[in-house]
Amino acid sequence: MKNLKCIGIALLLLCLFNCNNEDLSVEEESLQKKENTNDFQRAGLKPIGEGVMMQAFYWDVPGGGNWWNTLDTKMADWSNAGIDAVWLPPVSKAQNGPFSMGYDPFDYFDFGEYNQMGSTETRFGSRTELTNMIKTAHDNGLSVIADIVINHNSGGDSESNAYTGGNTWTDFNPLSGNFNRSSTDFHANNIHSNDTGAFGGFPDLCHHQTYVQDWLWKNPNSVAKYYRDVIGFDGWRFDYVKGFEPWVVKDWKNEVGGFSVGEYWDSNVSTLDWWTGAAEVSAFDFACYYKMKDAFMGNDLAALNDNMLWKQNASKAVTFVANHDTDEIINNKILAYAYILTHEGYPTIFYRDYEEWLNKERLNNLIWIHNNLASGTTTILHADTDEYIAKRNGSGGNGLVVYINNSNSWQERWIETNWSNTVIKDFTGHSGWEPTTQSGKWVKIQAPPKSYSVWSVK
Template identity: 70%
Template sequence: MKKPIVKIYLLAAITIFLYSCSQNETNETDLKASSQQFEIINVTHHDGKPFSTGTSSSSLTGKYVDNPGGGVMMQAFYWDVPAGGNWWNTVNSKLTAWSNAGIGSIWLPPASKAQNGAFSMGYDPTDYFDFGDYNQNGSVETRFGSKTELVSLITNAHTENMKVYADIVINHNSGGQSEANPFTGTNTWTDFSGIASGKFKRSYNDFYKNSYGNNDEGAFGGFPDLCHANPYVQDWLWGRADGVGKYYKNTMKFDGWRFDYVKGFGAWVVNAWNANVGGFSVGELWDSNVNVLNDWANNANSSVFDFACYYKMNDAFDGNNLALLNDDMMWKRNPYKAVTFVTNHDTDEISNKLLAYSYILTHEGYPTIFYRDYEEWLDKNKLNNLIWIHNNKATGTTSILYSDDDEYVARRNGYNGNPGLVVYINNSNTWQERWIQTNWANTQIKDFTGNSTWVPTTQADKWVKIQCPPKGYSVWSVNQ
């Protein structure tokens, strides 16, 4: 969400799978002893079972296919994308390239008509069933385009075997007319009886405070706060066949949901939506406390954006303290319900972004790529390489092999015949080398980023020496 009108939302969701890495080299033995100080931390699912993975690792058609390492999501917008009704077409034009790169899903901004019409980013929703086909709030199209263009985008994404996630804003509404409100003794902007679609009309009793109480978990920006305790609201959001959730899923063909500002209502709301509508879901719970994130994800039966990981990466990479990556994060607590990210439309604090992407794209969780990072700000070839590594090598549980202020080494332990990987991140200004223990004996490995030209062979006891460039990363796996 963004600040009132200029929202602060975050992204996400999705729950996901895994990735892996392994390593290194030479037949030297004299350096191994010093490596006994390395801290090895195993990160496993709470029930101790191995994480499942997908199947194929590449596509002959160029379309996205499920991979051993799971999926990657693209946040297909940023704050204040160009107005003028062409954004759906812009995204549509990039789908084939994204699919070829290994992107398996896209997250779209709120698609329905909002109070500011053609200028709104959608986080002030008025009519959930106006996708740019009714003349209201000053325009027919939304900021992003027409309903026809949105349907074309979703259809083409599915042709590319990509899933499409809708941003759902159900904490608050905006754009209603003034009406006398007996619960406040004043007039409130809660009359939505005149919305153009004629569906999900609302009045003062559908917003707090009302006959159901004075408030729920939280209001936002002074907007009317939707009352999910009202059976009428529940029915229109997730109950009835022509309600918001089922219309989005069954008619518009969205595959999942990113729930905005979930601090504003109970986790039971998302749980009920998921139980009645289905599809992938991820909640924007802006909190760095892993316990809060995990509790919400379990109660909502949903994925959640891993803000704990986000803030730890910011402190680790920008604060030059990679040992912070040993700390607890949502992906370590519950990788199937953790959606990881480096930046989004609301927050962009991490400076060493490629190091952060090398982290989330080699570790567990469901990683998200930000549109502007991919299309404008960073090296697309390097991101595509990391996406390929994620999809093809990042499998199995995670073991942290070493960390200090400047260096971090972790191993993905592989799964179902996939060898996994070893990722080495170096935040210092010089090349670094380190002995580490892999899962492979007498095996030649290489750096799949191409940053190192070494092609070492692991010893019989699986130890090997690897290297990493300054302010960079290397990712090692079996040379095959």
């Protein structure tokens, strides 16, 4: 009997051990599946894309290694204003060391801790300052977007190159000891002579090399996984994606997840739509940018009738008025922000526009309007040289009507809304009218000169 009891206990323990192992395997499988989707998001953060993205830098921000500390002080205010994600410049050590904006990457694993390329810190600060700033962003519910430059590298030593018959600057031995590179990892090499595009004469990475894929996104200690798991990044902005095939971005996103947007600098809507489909991520809406330039710099709001990525595929369109590379919409810039912050797509605000150049109170008001009123599909009600009116039809809410007036005098216009016998008001405060819509949903609204109004249910 004693032996039978011992056998029973042993069987019970064996069952418990196997059951626990099965539960662990299920949990590990679940985590692995989570890791291999684009649904990755840390607990406690605002969903990316429901608010507004802040581009948290501009070209040649102040040097001296204090930028991360500067941004650290902004996170609470940005979150309170309705920002949901912060896009940082490239964070790793580049060839120009303390002077570089990061777009000439040398050591992907040096965040300001190794004395190489002329400095220990990057232009923006130290690794500790970077991770502290990211923690502050997370504490305020903000996701942090990494600027990923994987088309080209810079700063390698000269070496004999069997594929070119001469010497090339392709010998990379970073002090971090991670992702050493040689001529085989660049074009030309044993696989092919080139991919879709090189940039600025820099050594052009070959993403078809398994070694390059492993270090960039596949291995447990890859750039992508280190940035996500150790540094704390939540998403990716891919630089110069014209320089390599869209499957590179797709594979990266499928491996590590996170919100992803590519810089495909092209005004052709069909091309942008093709790329977002092939890469399975978002793209900056350059078609919208150039049409806004025509509208607000060319003083012809009828240009806003033309096609844009957000009109073709709003879920993949990241709209913007300015960025670190291009800032051509100077006149009537606040009108351009009124446009993107009331229309479909995921809008981005440029740091200098928000912090230095434009009226922050007006931008905060537009952010609030975007986050609280701008839902549903878009219907353009009127567009001519000086006036543009559109309505958002609401999705679980009332929607809105935006009236942009580029003329030098107040304008009024009768429009058909989605509301019958309803009091509406201008949520910008630019107009004091509070009209009641007719039973047939028509109402007269107004907008001040060189300005805008945004109407919704009172």
